[in-house]
Amino acid sequence: MYKEIIAKLLEEIATASEGRKVDLMAVSKTHPITTILEAVKGGQLLFGENRVQEIEEKFTTDRSGYSLHMIGNLQSNKVKKVVPLVDSIDSVDSLKLAKKISSVALSLHKVMPVLIEINTTEEESKGGFKSLDDYYRLLEEVPNLRGIKIEGLMTIGPLGGSEKATRRSFASLRNIAQESRVRYPELNFETLSMGMSGDYLWAIKEGSTLVRLGSAIFGRRGER
Ligand SMILES: *Cc1c(COP(=O)(O)O)cnc(C)c1O
Numbered sequence: 702m703y704k705e706i707i708a709k710l711l712e713e714i715a716t717a718s719e720g721r722k723v724d725l726m727a728v729s730k731t732h733p734i735t736t737i738l739e740a741v742k743g744g745q746l747l748f749g750e751n752r753v754q755e756i757e758e759k760f761t762t763d764r765s766g767y768s769l770h771m772i773g774n775l776q777s778n779k780v781k782k783v784v785p786l787v788d789s790i791d792s793v794d795s796l797k798l799a800k801k802i803s804s805v806a807l808s809l810h811k812v813m814p815v816l817i818e819i820n821t822t823e824e825e826s827k828g829g830f831k832s833l834d835d836y837y838r839l840l841e842e843v844p845n846l847r848g849i850k851i852e853g854l855m856t857i858g859p860l861g862g863s864e865k866a867t868r869r870s871f872a873s874l875r876n877i878a879q880e881s882r883v884r885y886p887e888l889n890f891e892t893l894s895m896g897m898s899g900d901y902l903w904a905i906k907e908g909s910t911l912v913r914l915g916s917a918i919f920g921r922r923g924e925r
Pocket of ligand 1: 728730751772773857897898899913914915916917
């Protein structure tokens with residue numbers, strides 16, 4: 702069943718991107734591991750989860766064959782738990798968190814791939830850097846953060862936003878990545894993780910390289 706859903710989504714993504722490579726992350730939060738393994742059978746190999754406790758309950762360290770990214774708000778005191786369980790942390794939104802991830806990763810002889818999350822909508826309740834000055838301060842510190850490897854940026858579009866407001870948010874992430882490439886040519890800002898079930902086609906038009914789809918794949922989530 703997931704095989705057909707995913708094939709259809711990949712086709713839509715390829716059409717919207719006009720052949721440019723855009724990866725598909727299946728956001729499996731609230732869904733049981735059995736559902737995830739069914740999607741793996743259907744060929745889906747990249748998953749996203751947003752809560753540390755749920756990651757601990759559903760996944761083990763010796764997972765093989767598919768990757769898992771942490772995409773939700775992460776507190777420094779949970780970093781120790783999540784680093785051994787995920788392949789990337791896509792929601793780094795403070796220098797403090799970046800330092801903590803780096804030191805935990807180094808203690809495990811790992812280098813953790815990360816995306817830096819930017820708040821592009823000025824919605825207070827949301828994660829992500831709200832200040833670009835703070836964001837650039839983090840980039841200044843990168844030479845001292847040997848346990849992380851930046852691979853790009855992530856943002857969440859406005860909740861229920863119009864096409865115009867949503868595309869403005871995604872365009873601003875693309876522009877920040879472009880400015881970052883100019884200022885820090887030695888760093889990598891290739892991945893632009895933007896677009897969810899309600900806005901991924903707009904995100905692709907604005908240059909997304911990774912869309913994060915939950916309900917479009919698994920159906921509506923139950924209340925938790
Ligand atoms: C839940 C979630 C998604 C997926 O949301 P859908 O609207 O179900 O596609 C994507 N990104 C993040 C950060 C999420 O928390």
